[in-house]
Amino acid sequence: MNHDLVVIGTGPGGYIAAIRAAQLGLNVACIEKESMLGGTCLRVGCIPSKALLESSELYKEAEHSLKDRGINVGSLELDLAKMLGQKDRVVKTMAGGIGSLFKKNKITRYTGHATLIAPGKVKVDDGKTVNELESKYILIATGSQPSTLPGITLDGDRVGTSTEALKYEQVPKHLVVIGGGVIGLELGAVWSRLGAKVTILEYLDRILPTTDSEIADEAQKIFEKQGLEFQLGCRVTGVKTNRKTCDVEIADSKPVRCDRVLVAVGRRPNTDQLGLENVGIEVDKRGFIPVYEHYETSVKGIFAIGDVIGGAMLAHKAEDEGVAFAEHLVTGFGHVNYNTIPSVAYTNPEIAAVGKTEDQLKEEGVEYRKGSFPFIANGRARAMGQTEGRVKMLADKQTDRVLGVHIIGPRAGDLIAECAVAMEFGASSEDIARCCHAHPTLAEAVKEAALAVDGRTLNF
Structure with a gap:
C-alpha cells in the first residue's frame, strides 16, 4: 500500500499530525497497535485521570464543603465501580471521536505493531497478517511509558504505575506514591479524597521539581493540610511485597509499610522494537530520538515528534509539533514557540x-x-x-x-x-x-x- 505519509502512533501528536496533513491534501495512514485510538493520553493518562480527579473532588465537596453552603446531602456512599465506569465511558467516547475524525479526513488506519524495515517502508503486524506500507514520509509519534527504579519490580497489581492507579477496584488503606511530580500528586490526590492514607516519597528536597519553587512550597503546605503526607530527600531502594502488604525500602531510614505502591518517577520514550536500527537511526543515552530542524531525524524522510524526542512530555506540546511538522512538510512553514x-x-x-x-x-x-x-x-x-x-x-x-x-x-x-x-x-x-x-x-x-x-x- 502506498501513502504520502505514514504516522506511527495515534496519541495527541500522531493523530493531530495526521489530520492536519490530510487537511493539506496528503494521502495519510496511521498505525496504532492498540485497539483504541488516542495513545497513552486518552487511554491511560490525561483524560481518565482528569475524570477521576473531577469525580473525587465532587465526592470530597459533598462530604465536607456543601453543608457550608446550606446543601445537606444526607448519608454519603462511594460507588467506586460506577465512578470508574464513568471514567471509562469518557475515554471510549473520545476514542470513538478520533475514529470519526479519521473517516472525515479520509485517513487510513492500520492496527498492529509497526516496524521500520527501510527508509520509506514500514511493516505492520497485527499477529495474524503482515502488511508492508510504502510512503515518501514517515512520522514517529509513539509517545512514552512510565519509568521505574532499580530494585522495584512492577507486578501490575500492588506495585504499579499510573496505569494501574487509574483502576484500583478498592480504595487502598495506605497508598505510597514514589515521586512528587505531577502524576504522583494528581493520582495521590484522587485516592486521598476517596479515603486512602497517602504518603508521597520524593528523592529531592522539594515536590514538583520543574515548578517555580515559591509556588511549589505553597502547594506542599496546602496539600499537607488536605492530608497528604510527604517524605522528602529519601532514596527508595526497593519494594518488598508480602502476602497482604508492601514494604517500601528507603536508604538510611525505616521502610514504609502499605498495601499499594504507585511508582511515578517520570516517563521514558517508546523507541524500543521500532526497527530504528534497520534504517540507521540511533537514540541518545536516554532513548530519545535526536531530530534536526523541522523534526527530521538523521534519515531523510523520517521524522519524529512528541515524547520520543524529549523536552516537555506534554500532550499539547506534541499536538503543536504535529501541526508544525505537517504544515512545514506541505507549505514550507511551521513553527513551535517552546517558550x-x-x-x-x-x-x-x-x-x-x-x-x-x-x-x-x-x-x-x-x-x-x-x-x-x-x-x-x-x-x-x-x-x-x-x-x-x-x-x-x-x-x-x-x-x-x-x-x-x-x-x-x-x-x-x-x-x-x-x-x-x-x-x-x-x-x-x-x-x-x-x-x-x-x-x-x-x-x-x-x-x-x-x-x-x-x-x-x-x-x-
Missing part, C-alpha cells in the same frame, strides 16, 4: 505555569520585577469558597515584557491560557494590566498580578 507552552497540574488547587520560573531567571542573571496577587482578595474566588493560592507574574526589569506566569489556585489551568497568548504576542505586564477583565471573575487575579508588577494593585 510559551503552558503546563498544568490538575490538583486542587490547580497549578499552572508558562515561561520562566523565578529560579531560572536568577540562575540566568536576568533582571526582573515580580507581581503577585492572592485569590483570597478575589471576589469570584470568595464566592466559590476557593481562596487558596495566587497569581505570580515575572516581567523583564527594563522592557516590562512578561517572562513567566505561575498560578496556584482555582481554574489555574484555564487562566494560564490568557498568559500564554499574551506572551506569544510579546505583551508587557502593563499590556495585561490595561486590558479590561470582567467582574467578578477569577481572571481579574491575572490583571491584579500584572498591576502588582508596578506596585499598584487595586484590591489588595
Whole structure:
C-alpha cells in the first residue's frame, strides 16, 4: 500500500499530525497497535485521570464543603465501580471521536505493531497478517511509558504505575506514591479524597521539581493540610511485597509499610522494537530520538515528534509539533514557540505555569520585577469558597515584557491560557494590566498580578 505519509502512533501528536496533513491534501495512514485510538493520553493518562480527579473532588465537596453552603446531602456512599465506569465511558467516547475524525479526513488506519524495515517502508503486524506500507514520509509519534527504579519490580497489581492507579477496584488503606511530580500528586490526590492514607516519597528536597519553587512550597503546605503526607530527600531502594502488604525500602531510614505502591518517577520514550536500527537511526543515552530542524531525524524522510524526542512530555506540546511538522512538510512553514507552552497540574488547587520560573531567571542573571496577587482578595474566588493560592507574574526589569506566569489556585489551568497568548504576542505586564477583565471573575487575579508588577494593585 502506498501513502504520502505514514504516522506511527495515534496519541495527541500522531493523530493531530495526521489530520492536519490530510487537511493539506496528503494521502495519510496511521498505525496504532492498540485497539483504541488516542495513545497513552486518552487511554491511560490525561483524560481518565482528569475524570477521576473531577469525580473525587465532587465526592470530597459533598462530604465536607456543601453543608457550608446550606446543601445537606444526607448519608454519603462511594460507588467506586460506577465512578470508574464513568471514567471509562469518557475515554471510549473520545476514542470513538478520533475514529470519526479519521473517516472525515479520509485517513487510513492500520492496527498492529509497526516496524521500520527501510527508509520509506514500514511493516505492520497485527499477529495474524503482515502488511508492508510504502510512503515518501514517515512520522514517529509513539509517545512514552512510565519509568521505574532499580530494585522495584512492577507486578501490575500492588506495585504499579499510573496505569494501574487509574483502576484500583478498592480504595487502598495506605497508598505510597514514589515521586512528587505531577502524576504522583494528581493520582495521590484522587485516592486521598476517596479515603486512602497517602504518603508521597520524593528523592529531592522539594515536590514538583520543574515548578517555580515559591509556588511549589505553597502547594506542599496546602496539600499537607488536605492530608497528604510527604517524605522528602529519601532514596527508595526497593519494594518488598508480602502476602497482604508492601514494604517500601528507603536508604538510611525505616521502610514504609502499605498495601499499594504507585511508582511515578517520570516517563521514558517508546523507541524500543521500532526497527530504528534497520534504517540507521540511533537514540541518545536516554532513548530519545535526536531530530534536526523541522523534526527530521538523521534519515531523510523520517521524522519524529512528541515524547520520543524529549523536552516537555506534554500532550499539547506534541499536538503543536504535529501541526508544525505537517504544515512545514506541505507549505514550507511551521513553527513551535517552546517558550510559551503552558503546563498544568490538575490538583486542587490547580497549578499552572508558562515561561520562566523565578529560579531560572536568577540562575540566568536576568533582571526582573515580580507581581503577585492572592485569590483570597478575589471576589469570584470568595464566592466559590476557593481562596487558596495566587497569581505570580515575572516581567523583564527594563522592557516590562512578561517572562513567566505561575498560578496556584482555582481554574489555574484555564487562566494560564490568557498568559500564554499574551506572551506569544510579546505583551508587557502593563499590556495585561490595561486590558479590561470582567467582574467578578477569577481572571481579574491575572490583571491584579500584572498591576502588582508596578506596585499598584487595586484590591489588595
